[in-house]
Amino acid sequence: MNLNLNNKYALVCGSTAGIGKATAIALAQEGVQVTLIARNEEKLKATISELPQQRSHDYIVADFSNPEELKTRVSRYIRENHGFHILVNNTGGPKGGPVFSADISEFESAFTQHLKCNHVLAQTIVPFMKSEGYGRIINVISTSVKQPLDGLGVSNTIRGAVANWSKTLANELGQFGITVNNVLPGATGTERLTEIIKNKSAKTGNSEDEAANIMKQAVPAKRFAKPEELAYAITFLASECASYINGINLPVDGGRTKSL
Numbered sequence: 001m002n003l004n005l006n007n008k009y010a011l012v013c014g015s016t017a018g019i020g021k022a023t024a025i026a027l028a029q030e031g032v033q034v035t036l037i038a039r040n041e042e043k044l045k046a047t048i049s050e051l052p053q054q055r056s057h058d059y060i061v062a063d064f065s066n067p068e069e070l071k072t073r074v075s076r077y078i079r080e081n082h083g084f085h086i087l088v089n090n091t092g093g094p095k096g097g098p099v100f101s102a103d104i105s106e107f108e109s110a111f112t113q114h115l116k117c118n119h120v121l122a123q124t125i126v127p128f129m130k131s132e133g134y135g136r137i138i139n140v141i142s143t144s145v146k147q148p149l150d151g152l153g154v155s156n157t158i159r160g161a162v163a164n165w166s167k168t169l170a171n172e173l174g175q176f177g178i179t180v181n182n183v184l185p186g187a188t189g190t191e192r193l194t195e196i197i198k199n200k201s202a203k204t205g206n207s208e209d210e211a212a213n214i215m216k217q218a219v220p221a222k223r224f225a226k227p228e229e230l231a232y233a234i235t236f237l238a239s240e241c242a243s244y245i246n247g248i249n250l251p252v253d254g255g256r257t258k259s260l
Helices: 018-029 041-050 067-080 104-132 153-176 191-204 208-217 227-237
Strands: 009-013 033-038 058-061 086-089 135-140 178-185 249-252
Touching: 009 018, 009 104, 018 033, 018 041, 018 086, 018 135, 018 227, 033 041, 041 058, 058 067, 067 104, 086 104, 104 135, 104 153, 104 178, 135 153, 135 227, 153 178, 178 227, 191 208, 227 249
Parallel strands: 009 033, 009 086, 033 058, 086 135, 135 178, 178 249
Antiparallel strands: none
């Protein structure tokens, strides 16, 4: 299958580790010119050196706690360089805990880093997509938009808001050759999963290995995902082959989510 991604430009958020980094590599392998965006410049430089070098890749340093600064830096980059055919919204999840005991500031911070930043990036990048007649906005969210996850109260709440923002945007932009889709990772081998396992271990008294094995038993595949497996799904959705897939939530979770 030819994904026809040569000569495309992509902006990949949270691209120095985990799913974001794996996605940047997978897109670059398909001939995409990738611009990474994250807050740590040293990690961005290190990631650039790991990308296939068929094309010249770049990065933007930005902190997702400040949407206006993010918008300014991406807008300047577009003016001085090029726009983007592909936007991968990917930001680390809020800390765990029951929703009832969450402080209001936790919701505000998560709403800013996820929904507000996704929105300003879309507003900044979509004009170029419209001019090209081609656009792919892919949001890395969570299976919690289908089935809330215990102990992730703030995350469940904010992810649901992002999913509904995405579906609404898909309805508005489809006529311009732009698709908007969500990829929903299950338990995936990232730093985030390591943190969740440590918290489960501390709460239950089980070892971290035991806590991890209990989590694996809840997955029909009986294992965790590799970041690359999420990246392959994202890369497909970014391609011309997925031009008629729009406004969906795609779980990549080994079958763990119990709803369709």
